[in-house]
Amino acid sequence: MTLRFISGFAAVTLAVCGLSAPAALAKPMGGASAVKMIDTDNDGTVDMKEVEAVASATFDRLEKDADGTLDARELKGRLSQAGVKRADPDSDGTLDKKEYLAAVGERFKMADPDNDGTLDAKELNSKAGKALIALIK
Numbered sequence: 001m002t003l004r005f006i007s008g009f010a011a012v013t014l015a016v017c018g019l020s021a022p023a024a025l026a027k028p029m030g031g032a033s034a035v036k037m038i039d040t041d042n043d044g045t046v047d048m049k050e051v052e053a054v055a056s057a058t059f060d061r062l063e064k065d066a067d068g069t070l071d072a073r074e075l076k077g078r079l080s081q082a083g084v085k086r087a088d089p090d091s092d093g094t095l096d097k098k099e100y101l102a103a104v105g106e107r108f109k110m111a112d113p114d115n116d117g118t119l120d121a122k123e124l125n126s127k128a129g130k131a132l133i134a135l136i137k
């Protein structure tokens with residue numbers, strides 16, 4: 001009787017613990033999930049066209065005041081001040097879509113050391129890959 005009660009209690013405790021530990025949800029985004037997010041043709045890698053599609057959607061989402069450019073406030077830390085300066089050849093302090101996509105392209109190239117034009121999970125997991133994701137997500 002007592003034994004049955006204890007084992008029943010243990011089972012309930014285990015079930016509760018299992019439910020309260022969503023470890024997978026707490027993990028930061030890894031290279032593999034980044035690929036899944038961007039890889040629209042499902043070939044397991046991310047090419048510039050796929051990245052540009054995501055970046056373009058992100059630009060439109062961030063572009064709140066509809067003046068055609070992103071300023072530092074709209075970028076919300078996606079680029080540092082120095083990063084904005086570098087991506088802003090006409091030096092008006094804001095990025096239009098062309099400038100933003102050029103900055104994205106530059107990061108894509110930096111994340112692609114084997115120069116095959118695609119990023120795999122490992123490349124997206126590198127420092128340069130993470131910088132690319134941070135800019136376009």
Ligand SMILES: [Ca+2]
Nearest residue numbers: 039043045046
């Ligand atoms: Ca792909």
Ligand SMILES: [Ca+2]
Nearest residue numbers: 065067069070
């Ligand atoms: Ca704007």
Ligand SMILES: [Ca+2]
Nearest residue numbers: 112116118119
């Ligand atoms: Ca590559």
